[in-house]
Amino acid sequence: MSIDPMIPPRSNRKLRSVIDNLALLRVFVAVVETGNFSHTGQRLRVVPSTVSKHISALEKRLGGQLFVRSTQKLGVTELGLRLYDHALAILQDVEAAEIDISEYNSEPQGILKIAAGTVFAQRHLAPILIRFLEANPKVSLDVSLSTTSNHLISDGIDVAIRISDALDPGLIAVKLAPNIRLYCAAPAYLAREGTPARASDLARHNCLVVRGVAQSAQWPIKGETGATEFIAVSGNFVADNVDLLLQAVVAGVGIGHLPLFMVYDLLASGDLVEIFPDSRAVASHIYAVFPERRNMPLKTRAFIDHLKAEFRPPPPWAVL
Structure with missing residues (x-):
C-alpha cells in the first residue's frame, strides 16, 4: 500500500493539531509553571474547571498522561516534560513574532525600494533621502536609477519618482512639483x-x-x-x-x-x-508613484509623507 507523502502519519497529525492550538499550549505551560489549576486560572483569568478541560483535551489528543494528580500537587510526567520544552519554544517564538509585527506597524522599518530617473535624482534626491534616513533610522534604502521607467510591481518597487505627463494606469500618483x-x-x-x-x-x-x-x-x-x-x-x-x-x-x-x-x-x-x-x-510634473495597496507598509507611507513635506513650500526651481 502506497502512502501519500502529502498526508502526515496519524500520530504526526495529532501532534500537528496540538501545536496549531496555541490556547492549549498556553494553558499547559501555565499549569507546569504554577503547579496547580487554580493558580493557572488566576494567571489566565479563567475558572479552574476550564483549565482542567483544556488539559484533559490535550492528553486525549496526545494519547498520554501529562500530569500525575494528587491531593496536594501536580507532578509532570516524562511526556509532559518533553512537551513543555517544545511548547515553551513555540510560545516564545510566537511572542517574538507578535512583538516584531507590533514594532513594524508602530515605527517605519525594513528595506524601502525606490526608483528614480537619473537626471533628477543626481541633482535633488540625495539630500531628501539622507534626511529621510535621519528621521527613520530603522529603514534601509535600496535605490535604482534609470533613464527608463521601472515596472513597479514586477520589480518590487515601493515608490518611484517619475517626471511625466502620462502615468501608467493602476498606479497611485502624488504630485510633488511642476x-x-x-x-x-x-x-x-x-x-x-x-x-x-x-x-x-x-x-x-x-x-x-x-x-x-x-x-x-x-x-x-x-x-x-x-x-x-x-x-x-x-x-x-x-x-x-x-x-x-x-x-x-x-x-x-x-x-x-x-x-x-x-x-x-x-x-x-x-x-x-x-x-x-x-x-x-x-x-510635465514630478510625481511620487506607487502601486495601489489597501494596507500600505508604514515605511512607504512615511516616505511619501516625507516627500510631500520636502516639496512644501516648492523649491525655487519649481516656481514659474
Whole structure:
C-alpha cells in the first residue's frame, strides 16, 4: 500500500493539531509553571474547571498522561516534560513574532525600494533621502536609477519618482512639483551668434535637441501676440541624454530647451542666460508613484509623507 507523502502519519497529525492550538499550549505551560489549576486560572483569568478541560483535551489528543494528580500537587510526567520544552519554544517564538509585527506597524522599518530617473535624482534626491534616513533610522534604502521607467510591481518597487505627463494606469500618483522648461544658452554663444529677439529667429540658430522628448524639435514659444507658436528647430547636436546636451549648451555649442531643475544654479551663477523668459512653461510634473495597496507598509507611507513635506513650500526651481 502506497502512502501519500502529502498526508502526515496519524500520530504526526495529532501532534500537528496540538501545536496549531496555541490556547492549549498556553494553558499547559501555565499549569507546569504554577503547579496547580487554580493558580493557572488566576494567571489566565479563567475558572479552574476550564483549565482542567483544556488539559484533559490535550492528553486525549496526545494519547498520554501529562500530569500525575494528587491531593496536594501536580507532578509532570516524562511526556509532559518533553512537551513543555517544545511548547515553551513555540510560545516564545510566537511572542517574538507578535512583538516584531507590533514594532513594524508602530515605527517605519525594513528595506524601502525606490526608483528614480537619473537626471533628477543626481541633482535633488540625495539630500531628501539622507534626511529621510535621519528621521527613520530603522529603514534601509535600496535605490535604482534609470533613464527608463521601472515596472513597479514586477520589480518590487515601493515608490518611484517619475517626471511625466502620462502615468501608467493602476498606479497611485502624488504630485510633488511642476517640471518647468525654459530656453537658455551660454554667454559665449550669445556673444558670438547674437540673442534671438523673437520666436522666428530660432530658425537661424543652432538649437540642441533631446531625442525622444515631447516637443523636442518643435519648441513652444510665445509669439508677439502672446499666443504660443511651435517653431521647428534643428542643430548640430542631438542626444538622448539631457546631461550630455546640457554640457554642450554650457560649452557654448548652441541653445537648449531644458528643465529648470537642471539649470537653476547655472542661471544664478551666470554660466547660462535665459532666453524668452515669458515662454517658461510647465511641460510635465514630478510625481511620487506607487502601486495601489489597501494596507500600505508604514515605511512607504512615511516616505511619501516625507516627500510631500520636502516639496512644501516648492523649491525655487519649481516656481514659474
